[in-house]
Amino acid sequence: MSWFKRSKENINTRTEEKNNTPDGLWEKCPNCKKTLQSKQLRKNAYVCMNCEHHLRIGSEEYFELLFDEAEYDEIAGNLISGDPLEFVDTKRYPDRLRDTMKKTGLNDAIRAAVGNINGFSTVVCAMDFSFIGGSMGSVMGEKICRAIDYCLENHYPLLIISRTGGARMMEGALSLMQMAKISAKLTLLAKARIPYISLLTDPTTGGVTASFAMLGDLNISEPGALIGFAGPRVIKETIGRDLPEGFQQADFVQEHGFLDFIVNRKELKDRLYKTFRLLMVTKVEA
Ligand SMILES: [Zn+2]
Numbered sequence: 241m242s243w244f245k246r247s248k249e250n251i252n253t254r255t256e257e258k259n260n261t262p263d264g265l266w267e268k269c270p271n272c273k274k275t276l277q278s279k280q281l282r283k284n285a286y287v288c289m290n291c292e293h294h295l296r297i298g299s300e301e302y303f304e305l306l307f308d309e310a311e312y313d314e315i316a317g318n319l320i321s322g323d324p325l326e327f328v329d330t331k332r333y334p335d336r337l338r339d340t341m342k343k344t345g346l347n348d349a350i351r352a353a354v355g356n357i358n359g360f361s362t363v364v365c366a367m368d369f370s371f372i373g374g375s376m377g378s379v380m381g382e383k384i385c386r387a388i389d390y391c392l393e394n395h396y397p398l399l400i401i402s403r404t405g406g407a408r409m410m411e412g413a414l415s416l417m418q419m420a421k422i423s424a425k426l427t428l429l430a431k432a433r434i435p436y437i438s439l440l441t442d443p444t445t446g447g448v449t450a451s452f453a454m455l456g457d458l459n460i461s462e463p464g465a466l467i468g469f470a471g472p473r474v475i476k477e478t479i480g481r482d483l484p485e486g487f488q489q490a491d492f493v494q495e496h497g498f499l500d501f502i503v504n505r506k507e508l509k510d511r512l513y514k515t516f517r518l519l520m521v522t523k524v525e526a
Contacts, residue, residue: 269293285505294462294505296442299351299366302401306364306509312355315363316386319379320347327410336372336410344370348379349404352387354396358513363391366401374404376448377411381418384452388425391434397516398429398436402453406446419451426455435519437512440467440490440499457519458500461490462508467498 266275271293281288285305286295304310320337327333341347349371354363365387367374384400391398407415429436438456440449442465449469453459461467468475468488476483486492490502503511 267295269295285508287505292463292504294442294464296369296403298368298370298403299346299353299401302366303351303353303355303364305505306357306362306399306512307353307355308357308359312353312364315352315354315390316383317347317351319382321377321379321411323410324378324414325410325412327412329410333410340371344368346371348377348383349374349408350380350383352383352390354390354394357509357516360513360516361394361396362399362512362516363387363396364399364401367403369403369405372408372410374402375408375415376404376406376418376446377408377415378418380408381421384422385425388422388429391429392432395432395434397434397520399439399512400436400452400456401439401441402444402448403441404444404446404448406448406450416447419447422452423455426452430457435516437515439503439508441465443467445469445471454498458515459498461493461499461502462505463490463502465490467493 265278267278267281268275269288269290272288272291274288274290276289281295286297286301287293288295303312320341321333323333323337325333329336331339346368349369350365350367352363352365354361356362365384367380388398390396407418409415426436435457436455438453438459440453440459440461442462444453444465444467446469449467466488467490470478472483472487484492490499493499494502
């Protein structure tokens with residue numbers, strides 16, 4: 241049974257001969273499993289060069305992609321959740337928040353910023369799924385409302401990029417109240433005739449889909465995004481029937497009238513610029 245034993249002791253592989261590469265240089269496409277060079281992937285707007293799969297990215301990447309020279313000012317970036325319900329699951333909510341903040345370097349699951357898209361001033365709110373599943377708590381509601389105030393004061397259009405599992409369980413009813421709060425605020429934007437585009441990315445579900453993500457003057461999506469309220473498994477179990485092919489995927493959602501168009505991320509910036517220019521009513525000076 242000698243083949244269970246090393247024939248020589250102390251066999252070590254030198255670092256330069258190892259097959260694995262340092263972190264951050266390569267990424268694997270979750271769809272086609274091809275290994276992609278991080279630098280090229282970034283240049284390609286985080287869209288797989290092999291299969292066009294849109295990899296999940298966060299607010300920082302979207303701001304870099306959309307804003308000219310990647311320059312922007314953050315709105316209400318310092319807001320942090322409280323713990324009004326003193327919620328405990330596998331850990332205390334304040335501990336979970338603190339750990340997540342440390343891990344992600346973010347203060348909450350959404351960031352709001354103002355900057356230029358091809359020279360056109362725009363307010364963009366973008367969610368981070370890495371922060372408790374992009375969940376909607378009081379901070380998300382407040383940040384979006386302050387972003388809308390900023391739009392109203394300056395007559396700038398609004399883009400919200402959703403990537404979320406929905407309401408934040410740890411804030412219970414307070415989390416659900418954000419749906420009404422943001423929806424009401426969006427009415428003011430509509431009254432001021434300022435356009436709002438909602439971009440739904442993979443995944444957009446729960447209370448966010450059930451409120452502001454579907455209230456855009458245009459609701460648009462990235463290819464292949466999962467969009468729905470409840471997940472497919474829950475629906476299947478509830479209705480006791482098999483679901484049609486492509487159910488809750490962007491194409492399916494568009495065919496059924498919930499999306500205006502689907503846009504490849506590489507064309508997102510230009511498409512947004514053109515659309516906002518078309519929708520924006522020039523402010524008439526009194
Ligand atoms: Zn791929």
